[in-house]
Amino acid sequence: MPAEERLTELPGLPGTPGYAHAVTVSGRLAFVSGQVAVDATGRVVGVDDLAAQTRQALSNLHHVISVFGADWSDVVKFTWYVLDVSDVQTIRDVRDEMLRPVLGELHNPASTLVQVAGLFGPDFLVEVEAVVSIPDQASDV
Template sequence: MRHVTRPDGMPPVNGYSHVVAAAGTLVAVSGQVPMDADGQVVGEDDAAAQVRQVFVNLRTALDAAGASLADVIKLTVFLTDLADLPAFRAARDEFLDPERLPACSLVRVAGLVHPAFRVEIDALAVTS
């Protein structure tokens, strides 16, 4: 896997790589939401708790496919409130290696499938 944080001629980045190249088996993880294994919403009014739960769910899903968070090449992040961006960044830095960050897209959305959800994240990973 090769991370190119900022190729010549590209704008500065803040917590992602512009390009990640990898070869191997592609693992696609559907959008994960802040629900625990019992189907309960985690941190209804707590963005940090919600984002941490989403990363726990991503890790669990990747593990089931024989992958890990270190194998993630792309995240797509959906936030209902951009004020939650610092909570996302803190959790991202807790779960991912800040020296090998994946490519990332961030989308502000009007709402998610459950009104209490503040965040949803899907992932692409590559294993060898």
């Protein structure tokens, strides 16, 4: 697996609450554009529902990375953009619901969360982008 090491504990820094400080990789990387809560027809999913929007955005992200033969264990870093950081636990809960079956006891990828004044559509509450280490057996896309 190209995502080789998840650095979670360092002298002089507090432990991470479920994510890695850094992840080392080998091989090719994919930089996945931010995904939001839209369905296949482009309609917003989960208006005013952060959990539903997070689930849909992660589903869309997973759809993109699966084209490369990648899965959640190949995600090196997430960057989250949210309108309101006070409900970050909802994002964490949905993230864990979706990633735990693949990651098991591994820490989540490195992660950054940024509160923003707005996203590209007025109904969006969250957007997530990722850096993904492409598995060696993946074909060119």
